Amino acid sequence: MDLRQQQQKMVERYRETVEQRADIRRRQVETGSPFAADSAEQLRARAKRLVSKREADPGKLEPVPSDGGPVRPAVVLERILGDANDLQNVNFLARGARAARAVARVSIVEGGRRAGFGTGFLVGERLLLTNNHVLPDVATATGSFAEFDFESDADGVPKPVDSYDLAPDELFVTDPALDYTLVAVGAGSDARRPGAVHGWLRLIAQQGKIVIGEPVNIVGHPDARPKEIAVRANELLNQLPQFLHYRTDTEPGNSGSPVFNDQWEVVALHHAGVPDPDGAGWIANEGARVSGILRHLTAAALPPEQQALLAELGPQSVPVGPAPTEAAPVDDHSGGSGTDAQERRGVTGRTGAGRRRVVFLHGRGQQGHNPAELRAGWCRGLATGLAAAGLPPLDAADVWFPFYGDALASATATRESVALDTAATTAEAYVPADPGARTVYAALIAESAEAAGMPEPKPEAAQESGLLGGAVAALQRPLSWIAARSGLDDIVIAAVFRDVAAYLGDKSVRDTVLEAVLAGLPQDGEIVLVSHSLGTVVALDLCTMLPGGTSVPLLVTAGSPLGLDAVYKRLLARGAVRPGRVDAWLNAWAAADAVAIGCPLGDTWDRVRDVLCANPKDRAHDIAQYLSHAPVAAEIGRARSAGG
Structure with a gap:
């Protein structure tokens, strides 16, 4: 399918939806709301997504019927969607600048000479998305x-351009009908992957990213010029099963640009303007929906090594639920388990009717690992404990393992301010660059040292006056004290505290992690939630935003820092507030575990059963050691069996 044929298809799609657009306009005029044309399901999903990402006031969700009844646009749309879009937080600009870093000009070379240009953007550390008509073949x-x-x-000064060769021999997937190409990108001259330098944009498999009438924003290289952005007079006009129509300014060269909502999430891949069939210019713009691209990628028959590379898209990109239809358009993906696709990426387990699902929520430092192998390791540790308790093991395929390791690593990749080989101390080497995260990092070390019995008063939190001077430099002493008392290496402790601090102190990191976890969770029913290390902090936040039909009969936290003031006061609940959806809570800790220094939790949290585990000193923070402890494993096994 060449460009002329693609344009003809666009004109046909636009002509076929004349009546649909007229109906959209009629409803918008009648209600006085630009958002009034979408389905009740989609409006509800959009409102809830805005609230879950803290882009709108949770109190404004109250008018939304929870029983699936009709949504009143005047109440929901004006109060929730309007709340998120009419006035933007000033960080709208910073978030847009961060998203724009992943956008590149694609230079097409034929016969050793530049033959054309387009736009593309990173969707993984090594994955670039653009149009088929930009890169039609290997x-x-x-x-x-x-x-x-x-x-x-x-x-206004031009920046140094950072170029990377494409690597289609490693991965190349394309589709002329959807007009997309996903291609691997090689490493730079310094051997760094492009995503490690410029970040990447995640393709999100969750309903509720945009509704008709909301603004869209486009970043690209029109006419091969330096990067430009379209943020004025933009509006989503209509949603088709595989394409979006929107009003915005683009030019040739914008082909392959990301189409964003106001939260800078990608909703479509721009591919062309819709030409007026009478030759009077351009009448709209069209982009391929994220859902159609993700479904095509999931169905692609790729060799194992390319499937592994495709996993860089992350668990949040797994399509779930039925594909959108003409009769019942949805944003991108409705709810559902998505078991087959997710299982191929190792993030979820089988679902049995009436059975409780076990969900393992891992800690930091898991980037680059195979989620299925990690899950199997947890299951092996649990099997040891279950055998000691006289209970049968769990099948690893029955366990859900929402994986956020790569998402966390990418979100924090550019936030380390000191190279490990040039820092004077371990504490300095791992201090986060983000000011909020830096303050949490200092507080974690200071409070942990005090809890571990360091005789001198804890130092003050890190100050803005100098990253490596003053209080930050002084943190090595308490860090060394914690390491000496626990037997854990100070590097291990600093790395854990850095990532906990990044999660608690940097909203964008927290949002990234929670979104990845939510994408790999069961959407309803009872779950036995077993968490470790940083995962215990994520679990407490998660329990405040679980899908409506989900409850937690048992929460297990292991090796948790939740007993520290610096941690629990920064949770979404803003304190040691026991989650309402949690029935029983078991906390496993070890005296030698420096991360669990604030344990037992019963001194701070309500109705927590603390279990002291005799983990060996050299593996005090090891999740397999916690799970192999018979009392801990027995609680999990019994809770799982109680659900059938």
């Missing part, structure tokens, strides 16, 4: 390259 992609930072800085 031959075209071979020799072509992506140019990042082809733009001007705040003073």
Whole structure:
């Protein structure tokens, strides 16, 4: 399918939806709301997503019927969607700038010469998404390259361009009908992957990212010029099963640009303007929906090594539920288990009617690992404990393992301010660059040292006056004290505290982690939630935002820092507030575990059963050691069996 044929298809789609657009306009005029044309399901999903991401006031969800009844647009749309879109937080600009870093100009090389340009954007550390008509085949992609930072800085000075060769021999998936190409990108001259330098945009498999009438924003390289953004007079006009129509300014060269909502989430891949069939210019713009692209990728028959590379898209990209239809359009994905696709990426387990699901929520430092193998390791540790308790083991395939390791790593990749080989101390090497996270990091070390009995008063939190001077530099002494008392290496302790601090102190990191976890959870029913280390902090936040039909008959926290003031006061609940959906709570801790220094939790939290585990000193923080403890395993086994 060439570009002329694609344009003809666009015109046909636009003509076929004349009556649909007229009906949309009629409803918008009648209600006085630009958002009034979408389905009740979609409006409800959009409102709940905005609240879950803390982009709108949770109190404004109260008018939304919880029984699936009709949504009143005047109440829900004006109060929730309007709350999120009419006035933007000033961080709208910073978030847009961060998203724009992943956008590149694609230079097409044929016969050793530049033959054209387009736009593309990173959707994984090594994965670039663009149009099929930009890179139609492996031959075209071979020799072509992506140019990042082809733009001007705040003073109007051109930035140094950072170029990367495409690597279609590693991965190349394309579809002319959806007009997309996903291609691997090689490492840079310094051997760094492009995503480690410029970040990437996650393709999200969750309903509720945009509704008709909301603004769209596009970042790209129109006419091959330095990077530009379209944020004025933009509006989503209509949603088709596989495409979106919207009003915005684009030019040739914008092909392959990401189409964003106001929260800078990708909702479509821009591919062209819809030409007026009478030759009077352009009448709309069209982009391929994220849902259609993800479904095509999931169905692609790729060799194992390419499937492994495709896993960089992350668990939040797994399509779930039925595909959108003409009769009942949805944003991107409705709810559902998505078991087959998710199981291939190792993030979820089988579902049995009436059975409780076991969910393992891992800690930090798991990036780059195979989630299925990690899950199997947890199951082996649990099997040891179950055998000691006289109970049968669990089948690893029955366990859900929402994996956020890569998402956490990417969200924090550019936030480390000191190279490990140049820092004067371990404490300095791992201090986060984000000011909020830096303050939490200092508080964690200071409070943990005090709890471990360090005789001198704890130092003050890190100050803005100097990253490596003053209080931050002084943190090595309490860090060394914690390491000496626990037997854990100070590097291990600092790395854990850094990631806990990044999660608690940087909203974007927290949102990234929670979104990845929510994408890999059962959507309803009872779950036995077993969490470890940073995962215990995530679990407490998660329990405040679980899907409506989900409850937690048993929460297990192991090796948890939840007893520290610096942690629990920064949770979404803003304190040691026991989650309402949790029935029983068991906390496993070890005296030698430096991360669990605030334990037992019963001194701070209500109705927690603390279990002291005799973990060996060299594996005091090991999740397998916690799960192999018979009393801990027995609680999990009995809770699982109680559900059938």
